[in-house]
Amino acid sequence: MTMRRPGRGRWTWCAALAAALASIPALPAGEAAAFCRTTTCKGQDACNGEEIAGCTPLAWKRTCIGFALQEDASEKVPLEDARASLSDAFYIWQSADCGGAPPGLAIQDMGTVTCGEVEYNSEAGNANLMVFRDGVWPHEGGQHNIALTTVSYDPNTGELYNADIEVNTAGYDFSGEFSYDLTWVLTHETGHFLGLGHSEPPAIMQPSYDPSQVGGPDLSPDDVAGICAAYPPADLDPGRCNPIPRHGFAPLCGDAQTPGCSVAPGEQRGSGSGQAVRAVIAGALAVVAAVVARAVRRART
Numbered sequence: 001m002t003m004r005r006p007g008r009g010r011w012t013w014c015a016a017l018a019a020a021l022a023s024i025p026a027l028p029a030g031e032a033a034a035f036c037r038t039t040t041c042k043g044q045d046a047c048n049g050e051e052i053a054g055c056t057p058l059a060w061k062r063t064c065i066g067f068a069l070q071e072d073a074s075e076k077v078p079l080e081d082a083r084a085s086l087s088d089a090f091y092i093w094q095s096a097d098c099g100g101a102p103p104g105l106a107i108q109d110m111g112t113v114t115c116g117e118v119e120y121n122s123e124a125g126n127a128n129l130m131v132f133r134d135g136v137w138p139h140e141g142g143q144h145n146i147a148l149t150t151v152s153y154d155p156n157t158g159e160l161y162n163a164d165i166e167v168n169t170a171g172y173d174f175s176g177e178f179s180y181d182l183t184w185v186l187t188h189e190t191g192h193f194l195g196l197g198h199s200e201p202p203a204i205m206q207p208s209y210d211p212s213q214v215g216g217p218d219l220s221p222d223d224v225a226g227i228c229a230a231y232p233p234a235d236l237d238p239g240r241c242n243p244i245p246r247h248g249f250a251p252l253c254g255d256a257q258t259p260g261c262s263v264a265p266g267e268q269r270g271s272g273s274g275q276a277v278r279a280v281i282a283g284a285l286a287v288v289a290a291v292v293a294r295a296v297r298r299a300r301t
């Protein structure tokens with residue numbers, strides 16, 4: 001596959017809050033598909049376009065999303081190689097054929113960030129980052145995880161607020177002759193980043209990775225159906241593409257940011273009923289036959 005990469009840009013970290021919105025789509029009537037979307041209900045993915053009462057599929061409710069790379073990359077994967085793989089992974093999803101048009105989302109490279117923490121800050125700036133874990137894979141019981149994507153979202157609406165990808169370079173080799181294919185792994189992880197759940201082989205969203213079985217990082221019809229259901233084609237205005245995360249873009253972690261910069265507007269801690277809350281789901285890509293771990297916790301918007 002010939003791949004063009006999304007445009008790259010640099011952004012100052014005290015930028016304004018983005019506010020572009022788009023609706024969550026529905027699968028066209030009568031279209032058979034086998035894909036799953038992560039929902040607001042822990043452990044309950046909505047598959048094949050089904051609707052689960054009280055469970056809303058996750059999606060970015062904006063057409064322009066930014067991502068960033070942790071500046072140190074990996075001793076085993078140089079920064080520019082990582083950037084190329086991640087950009088290609090997003091481009092693969094953006095190139096899906098949704099009935100003659102691509103999915104209705106734009107994705108931009110926002111450069112590098114210092115922060116390597118998986119976090120979503122409700123009172124400071126954010127970045128949707130990819131970070132390598134060279135030393136220790138920090139997820140207890142997750143030694144079978146090749147990579148892990150953690151998404152933060154509004155549990156009432158399913159709106160995705162933040163997504164961070166961790167790659168387990170402590171446990172897996174992405175550079176040798178018999179290594180794992182980083183672009184394949186990142187295409188899978190960016191599927192989670194965009195709100196997709198696990199489906200069955202040969203989908204790129206299959207829950208495990210067997211180096212002897214997987215091919216190139218190409219989307220299966222199920223993958224295409226999933227991304228097109230989540231982001232149907234739309235008239236995107238490049239001039240209005242604003243990839244800046246909620247509460248601003250920040251290359252520093254939340255606790256290192258300057259007070260007063262990239263703060264959240266008008267929120268009060270512990271204000272009782274009606275307060276928006278945030279939930280987090282982590283979706284892991286495991287080695288073949290390994291169990292996929294999920295963890296959920298709640299916090300403020």
Ligand SMILES: [Zn+2]
Binds near residue numbers: 285
């Ligand atoms: Zn996965």
